[in-house]
Amino acid sequence: MDRARNPYTPNAGAPPRYFAGRATEVEDFRILLQRLAAGYTEQSVVVTGLRGVGKTVLLGEYRRIAEEEGWVPIDAEVSKNTDFGPQMANLARRALLQVSPKARWGERARAAAATLKSFSLTVQPDGSLTGGLDVEPGWGKADTGILTEDLADVFEAVGEAAKERESGVIFLFDEIQFLGRAELEALIGAVHRTVQRRLPVSFAGAGLPQLPGLAGEAKSYAERLFKFPLIGELxxxxxxxxxxxxxxxxxxxxxxxxxxxxxxxxxxxxxxxxxxxxxxxxxxxxxxxxxxxxxxxxxxxxxxxxxxxxxxxVQRSSPEELRYMRAMAHLGAEAHKAADVAGVLGKASEQVAPIRARLINKGLLYTPRHGYAKFTVPQFDRFMLRYMDLDVVPPA
Ligand SMILES: Nc1ncnc2c1ncn2[C@@H]1O[C@H](COP(=O)(O)OP(=O)(O)OP(=O)(O)O)[C@@H](O)[C@H]1O
Ligand SMILES: [Mg+2]
The missing domain is CATH 1.10.8 (Helicase, Ruva Protein; domain 3)
Incomplete structure (x- = not known):
């Protein structure tokens, strides 16, 4: 049939023509915003799931809902190569300018601008992130150089400015498994502060299924601040x-x-x-x-x-990483013990541990429970079996 009218969207993050399912996740998010706006507290959400299940699309829906609810959504993708401090400085500045155009800054917005300016100069001393913040830096706020402390000041300042305008700010972060531990800790700590102050600012995120574990390691109270809905097959x-x-x-x-x-x-x-x-x-x-x-x-x-x-x-995987994944695929789609995979390769666990760690770091594997690893891509085992020559790994 006419290819020009083909309505399907097999592309990363592409909003589908028909957004199917996910009613609970969407409804929960709307209620989260409404509760925060009214000064109640509510757990924020970090959507987790395998590759291709629709996390980015769901964050897109969150963005749309936030706009409908009169909130300012600020979205960004985390990557291993971006410096999180400057990225946050930039996003917070965007948030403030969208909450309140400079011409109409009230007292709170002006104070927020000063805090953001001292934060920006702390994380990027050349001043390249201070555009639009033409106030004196509010030294004493967000300027310790310790992200956990400073980001909480930033969230609080943005929250105060939003509250003054009867609006709210929601940061929407994709791929947050790529945040380092200190960065995740800072983000969780910042949300904690806004919950304590009952301010209309929060963050919602999406990432691979190891996130609840990562967050719990970063801050023990993470589980009380966030829900981690796992999405998968429709x-x-x-x-x-x-x-x-x-x-x-x-x-x-x-x-x-x-x-x-x-x-x-x-x-x-x-x-x-x-x-x-x-x-x-x-x-x-x-x-x-x-x-x-x-x-x-x-x-x-x-x-x-x-x-x-x-x-x-797999394009950027080394031959030994490919062999490791091939060995895992040989064992099947479910989670496998490191020792079992090593066994297929005829090696001891410690010998292949660095390979396994690299694959987790690259987001190809995750650890659903201690000692186990699983593919982050659905049906990846089938792909590995047909993609790689059988002689790369001798059948066990
Ligand atoms: N609710 C939905 N209904 C119909 N199609 C959907 C839905 N959610 C996502 N899709 C489709 O599925 C595909 C994958 O979506 P998306 O890129 O959001 O997944 P993802 O979980 O972010 O994947 P990755 O982990 O690789 O980033 C896209 O082609 C999108 O159009
Ligand atoms: Mg995605």
């Missing part, structure tokens, strides 16, 4: 809607058998659903997508997923 009815609804909006119908076939292959994983939907659409004569179309599209889907979803993850 439930069957929602997965069906994710397939059927985008087509229906274009006047195209999927045979029930065709839908079932796609659900079986994709197990309801959002990225896979979008990829399969797109391939079947492109191949079908139309105006109905049949089971035969879906079957014929299977090879295209395998190839597309290998190319766009799986292979990009």
């Amino acid at each position: 439930p069957e009815a929602a997965a069906r809607e994710a397939l059927v609804e985008p087509a229906r909006a274009e006047g195209v119908y999927l045979e029930p058998d065709a839908v079932e076939e796609i659900l079986r292959y994709t197990e309801g994983y959002p990225y896979f659903l979008q990829e399969y939907g797109r391939a079947a659409w492109n191949l079908a004569e139309g105006p109905t997508i049949t089971r035969a179309d879906v079957q014929a599209a299977g090879d295209v889907v395998d190839a597309e997923l290998d190319e766009s979803f799986f292979r990009t993850r």
Whole structure:
């Protein structure tokens, strides 16, 4: 059918034509903002889940809801290569200027600008992050150079300015598993401060499933400040809607058998659903997508997923990292003990521990419980088995 009208969106972070499921997460977020705005306290959210399950898309929804609720959403992606202090200085400055245009700064906003200025100069002494903050730095606030202390001052200042305008600020951070421990600790501490002061400022985030553990290590009270909803495959009815609804909006119908076939292959994983939907659409004569179309599209889907979803993850892996993942794949999709993987490789655990640590650091593996590791990408085991020559790892 007409490829130009293909309604599926197999791209990282691409808002789907039909946003399926996730009703609880969306509703909880709205209530969080409403409660904070009214001066109640509420646990904030950090959405966790494997690759391709829709975390970034959900954060996008959060952004939309925040705007609807009259909040200022400030979104950013964390990366290993960005310095978090300067990034925060920049985001907080954006937050303040959006909460309150300079011409209308009240007393609180002016005080906040002074705090942000001293913070900016502390993390970036060349002054390159102070644009728009033409007040004297409020020395004594946010200027210790210790991120945990300073970020709390920054959040408090932004919160006071937002409260003055009867608004709120929500920082939305993606990929927060890439924050270092000190940075995560600072962020949690800052939220703690705003909860104590009952200010309308918070942060919500998304990242890989090891986050609750990381957060708990950084600050023991993290679990009382945050909820960590785990999202994954869409439930069957929602997965069906994710397939059927985008087509229906274009006047195209999927045979029930065709839908079932796609659900079986994709197990309801959002990225896979979008990829399969797109391939079947492109191949079908139309105006109905049949089971035969879906079957014929299977090879295209395998190839597309290998190319766009799986292979990009392994591109920067060393041969020994690949061998490690291949060994894990050999054991199956579930979590595996380090010793068992080492066993497949014919080595002792300690010998391969650095490889395992690097894979966790790169976000390819995570540790669902102590001593165990699992792939962060759904169906990655299947990919590794077909991607790598069988002779790389001799069968155990
Ligand atoms: N609720 C949903 N309904 C339908 N499609 C969705 C939904 N959520 C996400 N998708 C689709 O799934 C794919 C993956 O979404 P997204 O990039 O948000 O995942 P992610 O969890 O952030 O992945 P990663 O960990 O790789 O960043 C996209 O193609 C998106 O269009
Ligand atoms: Mg994402």
